[in-house]
Amino acid sequence: MHDTGAYLAQMRETAPLVHNITNFVAMNVMANVLLAVGASPAMVHARVEVAEFAGLAQALTVNIGTADPEWGAAMEEAGTVMADNGRPWVMDPVGVAATTFRQDLSNRLIGLKPTVIRGNASEILTLAGLESTARGVDAGDTVSDAEEAARQLAGRTGGVVAVSGPVDYVTDGMRGYRIDNGHEMMGRITVMGCSLNGVIAAFCVDQPALEATAAALACYGLAGEIAGQSAKGPGSFQVAFLDALYGLSPEEATKGARITGA
Amino acid sequence: MHDTGAYLAQMRETAPLVHNITNFVAMNVMANVLLAVGASPAMVHARVEVAEFAGLAQALTVNIGTADPEWGAAMEEAGTVMADNGRPWVMDPVGVAATTFRQDLSNRLIGLKPTVIRGNASEILTLAGLESTARGVDAGDTVSDAEEAARQLAGRTGGVVAVSGPVDYVTDGMRGYRIDNGHEMMGRITVMGCSLNGVIAAFCVDQPALEATAAALACYGLAGEIAGQSAKGPGSFQVAFLDALYGLSPEEATKGARITGA
Amino acid sequence: MHDTGAYLAQMRETAPLVHNITNFVAMNVMANVLLAVGASPAMVHARVEVAEFAGLAQALTVNIGTADPEWGAAMEEAGTVMADNGRPWVMDPVGVAATTFRQDLSNRLIGLKPTVIRGNASEILTLAGLESTARGVDAGDTVSDAEEAARQLAGRTGGVVAVSGPVDYVTDGMRGYRIDNGHEMMGRITVMGCSLNGVIAAFCVDQPALEATAAALACYGLAGEIAGQSAKGPGSFQVAFLDALYGLSPEEATKGARITGA
Numbered sequence: 001m002h003d004t005g006a007y008l009a010q011m012r013e014t015a016p017l018v019h020n021i022t023n024f025v026a027m028n029v030m031a032n033v034l035l036a037v038g039a040s041p042a043m044v045h046a047r048v049e050v051a052e053f054a055g056l057a058q059a060l061t062v063n064i065g066t067a068d069p070e071w072g073a074a075m076e077e078a079g080t081v082m083a084d085n086g087r088p089w090v091m092d093p094v095g096v097a098a099t100t101f102r103q104d105l106s107n108r109l110i111g112l113k114p115t116v117i118r119g120n121a122s123e124i125l126t127l128a129g130l131e132s133t134a135r136g137v138d139a140g141d142t143v144s145d146a147e148e149a150a151r152q153l154a155g156r157t158g159g160v161v162a163v164s165g166p167v168d169y170v171t172d173g174m175r176g177y178r179i180d181n182g183h184e185m186m187g188r189i190t191v192m193g194c195s196l197n198g199v200i201a202a203f204c205v206d207q208p209a210l211e212a213t214a215a216a217l218a219c220y221g222l223a224g225e226i227a228g229q230s231a232k233g234p235g236s237f238q239v240a241f242l243d244a245l246y247g248l249s250p251e252e253a254t255k256g257a258r259i260t261g262a
Numbered sequence: 263m264h265d266t267g268a269y270l271a272q273m274r275e276t277a278p279l280v281h282n283i284t285n286f287v288a289m290n291v292m293a294n295v296l297l298a299v300g301a302s303p304a305m306v307h308a309r310v311e312v313a314e315f316a317g318l319a320q321a322l323t324v325n326i327g328t329a330d331p332e333w334g335a336a337m338e339e340a341g342t343v344m345a346d347n348g349r350p351w352v353m354d355p356v357g358v359a360a361t362t363f364r365q366d367l368s369n370r371l372i373g374l375k376p377t378v379i380r381g382n383a384s385e386i387l388t389l390a391g392l393e394s395t396a397r398g399v400d401a402g403d404t405v406s407d408a409e410e411a412a413r414q415l416a417g418r419t420g421g422v423v424a425v426s427g428p429v430d431y432v433t434d435g436m437r438g439y440r441i442d443n444g445h446e447m448m449g450r451i452t453v454m455g456c457s458l459n460g461v462i463a464a465f466c467v468d469q470p471a472l473e474a475t476a477a478a479l480a481c482y483g484l485a486g487e488i489a490g491q492s493a494k495g496p497g498s499f500q501v502a503f504l505d506a507l508y509g510l511s512p513e514e515a516t517k518g519a520r521i522t523g524a
Numbered sequence: 525m526h527d528t529g530a531y532l533a534q535m536r537e538t539a540p541l542v543h544n545i546t547n548f549v550a551m552n553v554m555a556n557v558l559l560a561v562g563a564s565p566a567m568v569h570a571r572v573e574v575a576e577f578a579g580l581a582q583a584l585t586v587n588i589g590t591a592d593p594e595w596g597a598a599m600e601e602a603g604t605v606m607a608d609n610g611r612p613w614v615m616d617p618v619g620v621a622a623t624t625f626r627q628d629l630s631n632r633l634i635g636l637k638p639t640v641i642r643g644n645a646s647e648i649l650t651l652a653g654l655e656s657t658a659r660g661v662d663a664g665d666t667v668s669d670a671e672e673a674a675r676q677l678a679g680r681t682g683g684v685v686a687v688s689g690p691v692d693y694v695t696d697g698m699r700g701y702r703i704d705n706g707h708e709m710m711g712r713i714t715v716m717g718c719s720l721n722g723v724i725a726a727f728c729v730d731q732p733a734l735e736a737t738a739a740a741l742a743c744y745g746l747a748g749e750i751a752g753q754s755a756k757g758p759g760s761f762q763v764a765f766l767d768a769l770y771g772l773s774p775e776e777a778t779k780g781a782r783i784t785g786a
Contacts, residue, residue, distance in 0.1 A: 023305070024286055024289050024305065024548055025289045025290050025293050025305050026290075027548050027549045027590075028290060028549050028550075028552060028553060028714060028715065029290060031549050031714035031715070032713055032714050032758060032759075032762075035712050035713060035714060035758065036712070036757070036758050036759070041714065042619065042622075043547070043548065043549050043589070043590055044590070044622075045590065045592075046590075046591065046592035046593075046625065047592070048592060048593055048623075048625045049622075049623035049624070049625040049626065052622070052623045052624065052625075053622055053623055056622060065305070066289075066305055066306070066307065066308075067308065068307075068308035068309070068310060069308070069310055095304065098304075098306075098311075098314070098315055098318060099310075099311035099314045099315055100311070100314065101308065101310045101311040101314075102311065188297050188298070188508070189294055189297060190290060190293035190294050190297060190303065191290065191293070232505045232509070233298070233504060233505030233506070233507075233508040233509055234294060234297065234298050234504050234505065234508050235294075235298070235500065235501035235502060235503065235504030235505040235508075236501055236502075236505055238294075238501075238504075238759065239501055239759035239760055239762075239763055240759060240760075241759065242757060242758050242759030242762075243756045243757030243758065243759040243760055244757070245757075246712070246757040246758050246759075247756070247757055285567070286548055286551050286567065287551045287552050287555050287567050288552075290552060291552060327567070328551075328567055328568070328569065328570075329570065330569075330570035330571070330572060331570070331572055357566065360566075360568075360573075360576070360577055360580060361572075361573035361576045361577055362573070362576065363570065363572045363573040363576075364573065450559050450560070450770065451556055451559060452552060452555035452556050452559060452565065453552065453555070494767045494771070495560070495766060495767030495768070495769075495770040495771055496556060496559065496560050496766050496767065496770050497556075497560070497762065497763035497764060497765065497766030497767040497770075498763055498764075498767055500556075500763075500766075501763055
């Protein structure tokens with residue numbers, strides 16, 4: 001059995017400083033998600049300080065939603081710092097199918113070999129150069145459609161690729177896991193995926209990326225399941241989700257995680 | 263009787279992709295409001311991709327709060343795409359009385375003939391070139407003070423103008439409606455108006471703009487009324503509002519809407 | 525006894541327009557905090573309009589989180605307008621220890637003599653040029669470690685300096701107060717400090733800065749205590765906090781404030 005709770009406990013013990021260059025929609029919720037799970041968030045994007053700040057951080061996330069060329073350059077700078085220092089960083093290709101700018105920026109970021117790439121099925125298919133039915137920022141494809149693409153992409157970066165969906169899939173190109181935690185209401189509120197990037201990054205600090213990512217996905221999904229028990233709609237779900245993530249114990253995490261080799 | 267529920271049902275059936283260039287304060291809540299009501303939101307502003315993205319969207323909203331000249335130019339580009347494609351777009355002149363920049367930008371956007379202009383009474387009076395008692399971003403005038411201004415403005419753009427307030431007014435310059443739904447707590451939380459723009463845009467996809475806007479205003483106000491029944495203050499109101507918008511059925515919408523010809 | 529409630533009542537009577545140049549993470553919550561407490565918020569940063577808008581506002585806050593050189597220049601412009609007009613403004617040196625850019629910008633802003641500087645202990649120590657153990661944006665030092673630094677800094681600006689922590693300290697360089705209100709959950713959600721800046725600025729309109737700041741800190745902490753009674757975690761705390769701030773009466777404020785001369 002995957003000892004999910006041990007990864008959660010270790011992350012909380014470290015309480016890593018996670019540097020995020022994320023989109024404007026996600027910033028507040030992502031900071032609260034990181035605080036709730038037990039990490040320390042910082043949102044820093046300005047070229048004038050981004051590399052200096054990255055040097056202080058234990059992990060990084062970059063997210064191409066609401067980016068522009070200047071922010072994209074900041075992501076490359078910060079990613080380079082993490083790569084040079086051997087620290088984990090997570091890249092999220094939000095809506096990559098939508099525009100040429102997003103494809104170009106994503107390709108440059110992939111070239112820096114992120115520790116983890118996380119996206120929905122359509123985004124991972126697009127990144128891998130395969131056909132996708134994406135529209136805007138929503139996934140038009142299923143996770144199982146994207147498993148082969150995820151393995152190819154992981155083979156190219158030497159890192160981990162995670163595909164989010166009803167059942168998540170995570171792979172390092174050779175081994176893989178399916179994580180069957182979560183709640184359908186997670187798709188009815190915004191930036192749930194964006195915020196998850198931070199949790200993955202925090203779990204990856206001083207822990208093996210494939211197993212840590214699987215644990216992060218399971219804990220996140222579990223918090224969603226707990227929140228779903230009391231929520232009456234997306235507003236109360238969002239509130240209950242932060243409470244659940246905060247209250248989740250390592251024992252509950254290990255017991256509730258549904259992770260299977262794949 | 264205005265069949266408000268039919269407009270809501272049709273919008274949910276379409277689940278339109280709504281492209282928003284809105285202010286930083288509103289982005290997260292507006293995305294959640296659009297998801298809750300049944301549409302698909304995307305926030306995209308960068309010049310490098312804004313026109314390409316607008317080409318994929320079924321509707322657009324632009325909002326001049328927290329804008330700068332670069333963002334303003336992006337709004338003009340995206341508005342032009344929508345106008346050229348005959349797709350609905352909504353313009354919100356937040357705080358237009360406050361600065362010369364806002365007035366200039368608003369005038370340029372009005373020149374592109376938005377499908378719907380939505381603002382509070384002071385904003386609509388300012389846009390129409392009439393006297394307003396505005397201070398900052400709050401309305402210092404009443405909706406009835408602004409009805410003539412709204413008709414004039416609609417006459418100039420050939421579109422619809424909506425004035426938000428305790429009783430909303432919407433007109434295409436000839437016909438009009440008053441919508442008497444809502445709750446006073448809606449004025450005690452931020453970006454309720456900004457988020458409404460997205461709902462209006464979503465309702466206008468493949469539906470006649472005057473009737474669709476009236477329906478959107480009624481549904482939004484109704485969700486506020488439902489939320490107000492359980493809220494203890496602005497925090498719990500915000501949560502209950504998203505739940506109510508998500509849970510609102512077409513039947514409830516038609517039954518609860520208080521729309522009268524004006 | 526410090527008549528905290530009288531300061532709250534006077535602020536609500538004025539309902540001041542507070543102009544904020546704050547970070548992206550804080551904008552929405554800060555606007556809701558200001559509305560809940562009874563003030564009128566506006567977020568405006570663009571160079572093209574920032575000075576014009578500052579001329580309309582009764583108070584200003586500037587916050588260096590997520591700033592860049594352009595935003596920094598806007599802060600200097602707006603701060604100058606307030607200083608020239610003798611209106612209160614609050615400066616928050618978020619994470620000043622982290623980067624050279626933040627230190628340079630903070631030093632320029634301090635040179636404009638803000639009415640109030642508010643930060644955590646590490647930020648105030650760093651500003652005063654003393655040793656700090658800061659990491660990222662969290663305080664690594666205790667409030668009592670920073671009291672001498674706060675007095676030195678207040679002596680340099682001729683204004684008030686507030687140090688946030690489990691027990692807050694506020695001084696004008698000569699006199700001081702300790703405020704023992706608050707709840708530990710306030711450290712588990714983001715932007716609680718950033719949002720407080722707005723409340724302090726609102727209280728300082730037409731009221732003496734040292735006493736008004738102490739009152740603002742006490743009211744804010746009291747709302748946290750009330751919220752903490754019902755919250756199950758950081759999600760429900762955030763909701764209950766806005767409700768409590770909205771519902772706080774002057775009588776409760778005076779009765780609950782724990783302010784002592786120091």
